Amino acid sequence: MTPYGFDAGAWQESWDRQQEAYLPDREERFTALLNTVAATADGPAPAVLDLAGGTGSISLRVLRRFPHATTTLLDLDPVLLTIARESLDERSTVVTADLRDPNWAAGLPRRDYDAVLTATALHWIAPDRLTALYAEIRQVLRPGGVFVNADEMADDGLPELTTRLGDVNRARREARYTAGAVLSWQAWWDHVATDPLLGPLVEQRRKVFAEHHGTDWTPPVSWHLDTLRGAGYTQAGLVWRGGRDAAVAAVR
Template sequence: MTPYGIDPVAWQESWDRQQEGYLPDREERFAALLDTVEAVADGPGVTILDLAGGTGSISLRALRRFPYATTTLVDVDPVLLTIARESLDQRSTVVTADLRDPDWTAGLPRHDYDAVLTATALHWIAPERLTALYAEIRQVLRPGGVFVNVDRVPDDGLSGLGARLGDVARRRRESRHAAGAVLSWDAWWDHVAKDPVLGLLLEQRRQVFAERHETEWNPPLSWHLDTLRTAGYTETGLVWRGGRDAAVAAVR
């Protein structure tokens, strides 16, 4: 238990299990992210920007794999940020910033990261804003640095089969939720509401997301590649795919 009254290890485990209910291959995709970091790392002191980092899932794994790494975690959710701050050590900087705001980079401690990583987060950002964000991310990478976005990335050539794969995954997930094998998203937040510390942050969280665009947007792979190339990245492509999800990488 931390001085602030939460057990970060327990909350990290709870978050991981809930997320794995939606993403059974979650650790595989994290490994692909970190393999990509290793491929571009310039020495042992790799610098990573963990974008929309939530509870710190990527940062925690990066710091275990790269003992001399430093990470900067950016997010806007007060509940998830509290868990992250209580989980990470002095090798990490936690920044509160909204990626919908073009000035989100103002609070970063540096603008020459080896890697910018994000997972299952940017699908909530509107198309025109995501286009601008891809260009802004390039500006905080060092030359040769890499940006990797893992998210729902439909294959342009498999629209029908991709949808059916999604139905299979949904049925499997709903069965696990119904059996109590894992918590659903809503059930996890019900637990947050009952926590004497985190529950107090829910009203602040509602205010943060009050004007958020609630429609998911999952453009196909071709959109990501075209947008990244237009933003000026020198190399673009996939470093991992699992069903309908993929890790799109771009090198500055």
């Protein structure tokens, strides 16, 4: 039972503010993901897999946009999963799984999703494993279903400009941190550690991710498109770009 006084909505807001400082066009990428679902869904009740879904940022937006939708949120982080479970309703299923494990999909309630969505999450997976994961994701989509991954994916043709765009965002972010307008990533986690419910889970998180965040591999968008096509998707292309980040979509 959740302790009295734990407000999942407040933690969602806190997470959103921290993430928006790091990703000023965060809502734009979410809109691109939802528009892609709308364009490919088979009816008014899409089934969406929110991959590495964290606190449920994508799932919550899917359920607001598509009131008859269902979502499955999959993640490994005990802190973020706790916030997600307390935020989502009966339209969502929350699954704990490790995407490094080829059997990550074993606990999913279905294998015919209309869409698999993920944002700012897969860059910590090593190249060989990500290649395999792209093919595994295809297997949990229905024919005609779509996979969308939004993450740091530089434009191969604009290397210098892409770097400068990243510098502009970084300077703006640091200015906001300095002014105290928003918590940085580390400051947010320091704050989490003081919470009676979430704090004890931070140590669990450290153990879970002891080997996770060393990869931070961010190939250009061409790598993603080539890999998706090689995994057997019938179509693959770009549905959104913002500075150094982009969203690639692939249709089964």
